[in-house]
Amino acid sequence: MKAIILCAGKGTRLRPLTYTSAKHLIPIANKPVLFYGIEAIRDCGIKDIGLIIGETGEDIKEEIGNGAKWGVNISYIEQKEALGLAHAVVMARDFLGGDKFLMYLGDNLLKNGVKPYIRKCKEGDYNAFVLLTKVDNPRQFGIAELEDGKVVRVVEKPQKPASNLALIGVYLFDKNVHLAIDSIKPSARGELEITDAIQWLIDNGYKVGAEVIKGWWKDTGKPEDILEANRLILEDMERDISEAMVDESSQILGRVKIGKSTEIINSKILGPVIIGNKVRVIDSYIGPFTSLSDGVEIKKSEIEYSVVIEETKIENIRGRMQRCLIGKDVRIYHSKDLPLVYEFILGDHSKVGLL
CATH class of the missing domain: 2.160.10.10 (Hexapeptide repeat proteins)
Known part of the structure; x- marks a missing residue:
């Protein structure tokens, strides 16, 4: 089994920090968030990891290197345009070949890692397997509907969600997902949606399973998410x-x-x-x-x-x-000289609160 980690996002919600650094390298509990994903994948026994990179790729290459510090082999795969999660899989097709693989969004954090879910996917001989968590705002996520542990429907950001079970950005696939992606069209927002590929697999009789994770999960895409993820890690x-x-x-x-x-x-x-x-x-x-x-x-x-x-x-x-x-x-x-003045040099999207 191989793995790909998606790191091509620009991090617009984390500006101005991401003007000068990749969002996946922002430290949480003094460790870049991307390190947590690499460690979770390594702990599953997966050695070959492809990093999907975009315009911040050089920063990521400099920080991660060839993966030797984790005992894994890192390959870099360029995604010049962010055209959807399924598009990232297309970019990684040569790297993946016909192998089963884990797809992991690079700004995700999971308390308990992914090892037990990989085992369950293998035992169930699923063609695709997704991890889910209950959320309060399902219209902001890809949502799954389950029957007897199988996924019967997935919808990207539904206006009227049929469940509160959100896909958290960790997916397991076999080679059939490539056929699924080749069979779908870009969504209204111009992206190849991984949810559409999963739904194609369901509609064409493939076995798609799911597990509601135990423990917390955080997407670290916004400042408040980073602060909360930092809190959760420091708790342990x-x-x-x-x-x-x-x-x-x-x-x-x-x-x-x-x-x-x-x-x-x-x-x-x-x-x-x-x-x-x-x-x-x-x-x-x-x-x-x-x-x-x-x-x-x-x-x-x-x-x-x-x-x-x-x-x-x-x-x-x-x-x-x-x-x-x-x-x-x-x-x-705080200035100690007179006159007492406020003096700021701030980049775009900065935020300052004053007493």
């Missing part, structure tokens, strides 16, 4: 401050993980919190569900339920920062 983290430099006046409470060469001075950290390498926290408060990446510096400030990416500096901020997603090498400070 264990305490480890063995390599941190913590002075006697600081308090480290709860599940806190701190990297190498990090200094905590006269500060309070209330977990769950993860802090990377070479971070400095001085006269500050770091509250629950916060991730600080490598090289971050926090001075005389308070922050919680936030993600701060590497080399950012925050200093002398009045009031507590909360629900923040802050990119690389950002400087946030």
Whole structure:
């Protein structure tokens, strides 16, 4: 069995962060979201993984390499235009050959991975197998209808959903999906929909199964999703401050993980919190569900339920920062000089809340 991970999206909902970095490389709990998908696939025993890349492909290649750090073989497959999930399968056809394969959306996170579902798919000898979860807003997803564990209908973003079971972006297929994709036409939005290919398989007598996943699932396509995914991962983290430099006046409470060469001075950290390498926290408060990446510096400030990416500096901020997603090498400070003014250099789609 092979796998493909779809990483060609532009990440428009995560701008301005995605103007300078692929959305699949944004860190969650200090690890790029794409790493979680690669690890989940590796844990299934799959060695050959194709990454479907678009205009941010060079960034992804530089970060991922050939897959050796995970013990897998990474191939890169270019999708110049995002013309649908089924179109990505078309682009990967030479890589996939006639093998069964797992298709995984690169910005997905699953608490329990995918290994048990692959086993169930093989045992049931399905031609296609989809993972589902119950959602409150089914009109925003591809929705499946089930009868006795088999999928009888799938619809992309229905106006009147017949169920609340959403396809979560993890699919297993055999070679028959290629015939299905060749038999469908682009949707009204000009894309080859994977839901249409699955429905073709159902209508033509192929065996399509499904499983409602256990544990949480997150699509990390929006800032609020990243913050929530960060919270969910930190919930399961264990305490480890063995390599941190913590002075006697600081308090480290709860599940806190701190990297190498990090200094905590006269500060309070209330977990769950993860802090990377070479971070400095001085006269500050770091509250629950916060991730600080490598090289971050926090001075005389308070922050919680936030993600701060590497080399950012925050200093002398009045009031507590909360629900923040802050990119690389950002400087946030409170001016101590007169006249007291606001001074901003902000990119497109930025968001600033002021006291």
